[in-house]
Amino acid sequence: MKENKNWRYRLYELVDVVDETGDGKPDFDYYDFFMMIVIIISLVPLVYKKETPLLISIDLITAGIFIIDYLLRWITSDYRFGKAHISSFIRYPFTFMAIVDLLSIIPSLTSLNSSFKLLKLLRMLKTLRMLRALKVFRVVKAARYSKSITIISNVLNDSKEALMAVCTMAGAYILISALIIFNVEPDSFPTFFDAIYWATVSLTTVGYGDIYPVTTIGRIVTMVSSIFGIAIVALPAGIITAGYMDAIQKQNK
Numbered sequence: 515m516k517e518n519k520n521w522r523y524r525l526y527e528l529v530d531v532v533d534e535t536g537d538g539k540p541d542f543d544y545y546d547f548f549m550m551i552v553i554i555i556s557l558v559p560l561v562y563k564k565e566t567p568l569l570i571s572i573d574l575i576t577a578g579i580f581i582i583d584y585l586l587r588w589i590t591s592d593y594r595f596g597k598a599h600i601s602s603f604i605r606y607p608f609t610f611m612a613i614v615d616l617l618s619i620i621p622s623l624t625s626l627n628s629s630f631k632l633l634k635l636l637r638m639l640k641t642l643r644m645l646r647a648l649k650v651f652r653v654v655k656a657a658r659y660s661k662s663i664t665i666i667s668n669v670l671n672d673s674k675e676a677l678m679a680v681c682t683m684a685g686a687y688i689l690i691s692a693l694i695i696f697n698v699e700p701d702s703f704p705t706f707f708d709a710i711y712w713a714t715v716s717l718t719t720v721g722y723g724d725i726y727p728v729t730t731i732g733r734i735v736t737m738v739s740s741i742f743g744i745a746i747v748a749l750p751a752g753i754i755t756a757g758y759m760d761a762i763q764k765q766n767k
Contacts, residue, residue, distance in 0.1 A: 526590035529583060552579050553652050560649055577622030580652075584615045611655075618651040669757035680749045687746055688713040691739045699732040717743040 528545050556576035559569040591606035592598045606612050670677065692709035703709045703725065712725050716739045727733055 522590050523593055525586055526593040529586045529590065530594060549579075549583065550656060552576050553656050556580070556649070556652050573622050577619055580615065580619050580622075580655075584612070584619065587612070587615075614651050614654045618649060618655060621649050665761050666754075666758065669754060669761055673753050673757045676753050677750060680746065680753070683749075684717060684746050687739075687742060688717060691716065691735070695727060695732060695735055695739075698735060699727045699729055702727055702729075702732065713739065716740055718747060719743055 553576075555572060559565070559573050562569055587594070588603065588606055592602040595602045595605065607616070688710060691713040692706065695712060696703050696706055696709035703712065708725055715722055715725075716736060719740060727736055
């Protein structure tokens with residue numbers, strides 16, 4: 515397929531991070547650099563609470579570029595999956611990065627003309643802060659164009675079994691701690707969600723102090739919980755650091 519470099523394959527080479535040099539590293543070209551700049555610019559409106567004509571224009575222009583990028587990736591998805599079949603085009607919108615792209619585009623459609631029913635619905639949802647917050651997904655888009663993020667992504671994928679084991683341990687820790695504190699101090703924790711929230715905060719050793727035990731037994735549970743929490747939180751950092759160092763060493767070789 516790669517020998518036949520028609521216009522669609524050339525588009526695929528343009529928009530996708532392709533290892534053309536054969537050194538095992540993703541290449542970084544002008545298109546990648548351009549899209550990184552667009553992503554950074556698209557986040558500017560998010561640091562302002564009020565919308566101005568300039569911010570709306572920035573949002574619409576960058577969203578337009580994202581839409582074009584999305585369509586280009588869609589029409590070249592058969593090369594990405596290595597399968598020249600209609601199933602590739604059906605599959606692409608359901609991939610993780612395609613969903614991220616779509617979620618980052620949808621909020622900008624609220625600034626368009628509301629002639630269409632879909633746009634009217636989006637404009638009604640514009641008051642929801644969550645819809646505006648979806649634009650933060652544009653940061654995730656940068657994963658395609660950054661070598662460092664690509665390396666970290668590969669490290670996470672290679673270490674997924676160990677990380678899943680740690681996540682399972684953390685989940686069990688939160689559940690057990692929440693159940694214990696919820697039954698030990700029912701007055702301090704009105705709902706089980708409050709206990710879950712407290713256990714999560716204790717796991718990360720943040721300690722906001724808005725919800726806390728007041729009895730002696732409750733404080734003992736907190737101390738024991740915090741000690742185990744420190745050990746659990748340290749595990750993912752060690753796994754990711756070791757994997758990252760191995761990846762760097764392989765690249766240097």
